[in-house]
Amino acid sequence: MAASALSKEAMHPFPIDMYAYQNRLRDAHPAEKMLFAGLTILICLIASSPLVALLAIGIVTVAVVRVAGIPLRAFWYFVRLPAGFILIGVLTLAITSVDPANPATLLALPIGPWHVGVMESSLARAVQVASVSFSCVASMLALALTTPMVDITDQLRKWRVPQLFIELMVLMYRFIFVFIETAQAMYIAQNARLGYSNWRRSLQSVGMLAANLYLRSQTRASALFTALTARGYSGELRVLTAQPTWSRRNLVLIAGVESVLLLAAIATW
Amino acid sequence: MSSIDPTHTHAPGIAPSPGLQDPEEFVAARSNGDQLAAREPVDSKTDGSPGVLAAESVTFAYPDGTVALHDLSLTLPQGRRVAILGANGCGKTTLFLNFNGILRPSAGTIVHNGEPIQYDREALRDLRRRVGLVFQDPDSQLFAASVRQDISFGPLNLGWSEEHARARVEQIIVDTNLTELAERPTHMLSYGQKKRVAIAGVLVMEPEVIIADEPTAGLDPETTGRVLNLLDSLHHAGRSIVISTHDVELALAWADHVIVMHRGHLLAEGPPDVVLADDPLLREAGLLQPIVVDAYRQFCAAGLLPSSEAVPRTVSDLTALLVRHAAPRTPPNSPPD
Numbered sequence: 268m269a270a271s272a273l274s275k276e277a278m279h280p281f282p283i284d285m286y287a288y289q290n291r292l293r294d295a296h297p298a299e300k301m302l303f304a305g306l307t308i309l310i311c312l313i314a315s316s317p318l319v320a321l322l323a324i325g326i327v328t329v330a331v332v333r334v335a336g337i338p339l340r341a342f343w344y345f346v347r348l349p350a351g352f353i354l355i356g357v358l359t360l361a362i363t364s365v366d367p368a369n370p371a372t373l374l375a376l377p378i379g380p381w382h383v384g385v386m387e388s389s390l391a392r393a394v395q396v397a398s399v400s401f402s403c404v405a406s407m408l409a410l411a412l413t414t415p416m417v418d419i420t421d422q423l424r425k426w427r428v429p430q431l432f433i434e435l436m437v438l439m440y441r442f443i444f445v446f447i448e449t450a451q452a453m454y455i456a457q458n459a460r461l462g463y464s465n466w467r468r469s470l471q472s473v474g475m476l477a478a479n480l481y482l483r484s485q486t487r488a489s490a491l492f493t494a495l496t497a498r499g500y501s502g503e504l505r506v507l508t509a510q511p512t513w514s515r516r517n518l519v520l521i522a523g524v525e526s527v528l529l530l531a532a533i534a535t536w
Numbered sequence: 537m538s539s540i541d542p543t544h545t546h547a548p549g550i551a552p553s554p555g556l557q558d559p560e561e562f563v564a565a566r567s568n569g570d571q572l573a574a575r576e577p578v579d580s581k582t583d584g585s586p587g588v589l590a591a592e593s594v595t596f597a598y599p600d601g602t603v604a605l606h607d608l609s610l611t612l613p614q615g616r617r618v619a620i621l622g623a624n625g626c627g628k629t630t631l632f633l634n635f636n637g638i639l640r641p642s643a644g645t646i647v648h649n650g651e652p653i654q655y656d657r658e659a660l661r662d663l664r665r666r667v668g669l670v671f672q673d674p675d676s677q678l679f680a681a682s683v684r685q686d687i688s689f690g691p692l693n694l695g696w697s698e699e700h701a702r703a704r705v706e707q708i709i710v711d712t713n714l715t716e717l718a719e720r721p722t723h724m725l726s727y728g729q730k731k732r733v734a735i736a737g738v739l740v741m742e743p744e745v746i747i748a749d750e751p752t753a754g755l756d757p758e759t760t761g762r763v764l765n766l767l768d769s770l771h772h773a774g775r776s777i778v779i780s781t782h783d784v785e786l787a788l789a790w791a792d793h794v795i796v797m798h799r800g801h802l803l804a805e806g807p808p809d810v811v812l813a814d815d816p817l818l819r820e821a822g823l824l825q826p827i828v829v830d831a832y833r834q835f836c837a838a839g840l841l842p843s844s845e846a847v848p849r850t851v852s853d854l855t856a857l858l859v860r861h862a863a864p865r866t867p868p869n870s871p872p873d
Contacts, residue, residue: 284721415721417681441679444723448675490676497636497669498677498737499661499693506680507688507702 283345283408287415291336296511297418298425299521303330304410306525311402314532320398322531326524327405335413345408346401353400361385361393416440421508434504442487449483450476587611588745588776589635589667594644596630596800604630606800607644612745612778617771619791619808620780623822627800628780629672632747636669665694668743672750674730678722683714683733686722690741708740712766728759735766745776752779752786764790784826788812789850796821809847828854 287293292300311323332339365384367375375384410419420433420440453476457463462472495504589612596605604627612618620628633639634646637653637660645652653663671677680686687708691701709718714736717729725733731751738746751767752760764786771777781787787794787808794811796803798821804811812818815825825833828848835854836843841861848854 284724288719288721288724415681417685417721420681437681438679440681441722445675487676490671490673491679493633493638494669494671494677495679495689496638497633497664497671498690498741499664500689501657501661501693504679504689505692506685507692507698507705508685 282341283411284415286337286341286412290413292334292413293415294511295413295517296513297414297422298511299514299517300410300414301419301422303521303525304406306521307406307409307528308403310525310528310532311399311406314535315395315399316532316535317394317398318535319528319532320395320402323402323528324398324405326528327402327409330524331409331412335409337412342408342412345412346405349404350401353397353404356400357393357397360396361389363389418509418511424508430503437504442484445487446480446484449487450480453479588614588649589778590647591631591634591641592645592647594631594634594641594646596627596634596639597642598630604800605634605641608797608800608802609644610795610802610805612776613793615771615774615776616792617767617790618776618778618793618795619787620778620795620797621782621784621787621821621823622780622797622803623782625799626797626821628797629749630800631797632669632749632778632780635747636667637663638669661694665690665741666744668738668741668746670735670738670746670748670751672753674727674734677734677737678730681721682718683720683722683725684709684718686733687714687737687740690737694741704740704742708736712736712739728755728762731755731759731763732766735763739770743775745778746770747778749780750782752781752783782823784812784818784823785828788826788828796823798822809849813847832857 307323307327311320314320328339328342331337331342362383362385365372365375365382365386367377367382367384369386371387373385373387373390375382416436420437423433423436457472457476461468463469492500591605591608591610594605594608595603597603608627608631620631622628630639634641637646637655640655647653648663648667653659678686680689684705688701688705691704692698696704709715712732712735714732717725717733722730722733735746735748735751746767748767751763755763767777767779768790779791791808793805794808795805796811796817803821804814804817812826813829818825828851832841832848832854835841835858841857845857848857
C-alpha cells in the first residue's frame with residue numbers, strides 16, 4: 268500500500284516527533300517539562316545576559332542528552348536549524364553607522380561620506396541577542412524533543428487555554444502529516460511522468476502541485492467535517508486527556524536548576 | 537473427482553495465503569465453510585418488518601445537480617450482515633450519508649426502527665450514536681494526535697461522563713486489539729491500522745448498526761481478514777453490519793443479505809446465493825459473477841453436478857458438492873452383494 272509506505276517516509280522530515288515518543292522523559296508529567304522550558308526561557312529573556320544564556324544552554328543540553336537520552340548530535344542538529352535566521356538577524360544589530368574617531372569603534376568601512384562598521388556596544392548587543400535567542404531555541408527544543416504534541420495540548424486544556432487555540436493546534440499538527448503525504452504522493456506521480464526533467468518543467472510541476480494541494484486540502488477539510496459530524500461533532504473537538512503523575516524528584520530538580528539560573532541572572536544584573 | 541484441493545482454487549478476491557497468524561480463523565472459516573455451513577439458514581426476506589434502517593422512495597440530488605439516488609426504496613434487515621454491491625458512483629456512499637442524517641433526502645424518507653428520522657439536534661445526536669458510519673478513507677476520519685484520543689472523541693460528544701467514556705474507550709481498545717497502538721500518534725500508523733482505529737472510533741459509541749464504506753478496499757489479505765473478523769465479532773454481539781463493496785466473492789461468502797445498486801437505483805436484493813448467481817443482473821450493475829458460481833455453472837454444464845443444487849458460496853461448499861455427487865459412482869469399499 269502506497270499510503271503506508273509514504274507515512275514512514277513522511278516521518279523523516281520530522282524526527283522531532285520520533286524522539287518525542289521515544290525518550291526517557293516520555294512519561295514524565297508534561298507540565299514538568301513545560302515548566303522547565305518555560306522558566307528557563309523566562310529567566311533568559313529577563314536576564315538578557317550572554318552568560319546566563321550560555322549557562323542555560325549548558326543546563327538544557329545536559330537535560331536533553333543525559334536525562335532524556337537524546338543523542339547530542341541530534342540535539343545540536345535541531346539547535347543549528349534556526350541558526351541562519353538568528354545570525355542574519357543579529358548581523359543587522361552588529362553593523363551600524365559608526366564614527367571612526369570613537370575609540371569604541373571596532374571596525375569602520377567608508378561608504379561615501381559615511382562609515383559603516385561594528386562598535387563595541389553593537390557587537391555586545393548582537394552577542395546578547397544571539398545567545399539569548401539560542402538559549403530560548405534550545406529550551407523550546409528540549410520541550411519539543413521530549414514531549415509529544417498530544418501531551419502538550421492535553422496540558423494546555425487542563426490550564427484552560429481557549430478551546431479554539433487548542434483545536435487549531437491539534438488540526439494543524441494532524442494535517443501537517445496528511446499534507447506531506449499528499450504532496451509526496453503527487454511529487455512522486457509527477458516525477459514518474461518526467462515532471463521534473465528540466466528546470467522549466469520543474470517550475471510548472473511545482474506550480475501544479477501547489478494548486479492541486481490547495482484543492483485537495485479543501486476536499487480533505489470537507490471530508491473531515493463530514494466524518495466528524497458522523498461521530499456527533501457539534502462544534503467542539505473534545506477528547507479524553509491522559510492523567511500523568513507528578514514526580515517529586517523532577518520537581519526538586521527543576522526547582523534546583525532554575526534557582527541556579529536565577530542566581531546567575533541576579534549576579535549578572 | 538474428489539481430489540480438488542480447496543486451497544488451490546481460491547478466488548482472487550479472497551486469496552488467503554497459508555501461514556498468516558491472526559486471520560487464519562477467518563481464512564479457515566472461508567475455505568472449509570464450517571462457519572458458513574453452521575450458520576442457521578436465514579430468511580433474507582424482511583417479512584414486512586421495518587428493519588433497522590430503510591429508505592422509502594429516497595431521491596437525493598447534490599447541489600451541483602447530480603442525482604445520486606433515484607426514488608430508492610430498500611430495507612436493511614435487523615441483525616444481519618448486509619453487503620451493498622455496486623460499481624463506483626452507484627450511490628452507496630450517498631445512501632450511507634443519508635442513513636446517518638448527514639445528508640437529507642431531496643424527496644422520500646429514511647426510516648430508523650420504524651420511525652422516520654428527525655433532523656433536530658437531539659434526534660440527530662441519538663441517530664448518529666445508533667448508526668455508526670466508518671468512512672472509506674481513514675485519514676478523513678482520524679483527526680486527533682493519538683489513537684486513544686481519537687477513539688474518545690465520539691463518547692465525549694454523546695455527553696457521557698468522563699469516567700464512563702474512559703472506561704468504554706479502554707474496553708474498546710482491548711476488544712479491538714489496539715492496546716499496543718493506543719499511545720501511538722495517528723500519523724505513524726499504517727493504512728490497515730488506521731482502518732482498525734477508525735472502526736474502533738465508531739464502535740466505542742455502541743451503535744446498533746455499523747455501516748462500513750468499503751472496509752476492505754486497499755487492504756492486504758491479512759488486514760482484510762482482521763477487519764472482517766472484527767465486523768463478524770460485532771455481528772455476533774447482535775449488531776447489524778452493513779458494508780459496501782465491489783468484491784462479489786466477499787459478499788457471497790460473508791453476507792446474509794445482498795443489495796445491488798446501479799446508478800442510484802435498487803437493482804436487486806435478496807440472499808447472496810440467489811442474487812449473486814444472476815449473471816445478467818451483475819453485468820448490468822458493472823460487476824462480475826463470483827468465480828465459485830462460475831465454476832459451479834461450468835461443472836453443471838459439463839454434467840458433473842445437477843443444477844438443482846443450491847449455489848455454493850465458497851470453494852469448500854463447491855468441493856463438498858463435488859465430493860457428494862462423485863461418491864455414488866465410485867463407492868469406496870462397497871460391500872460385496
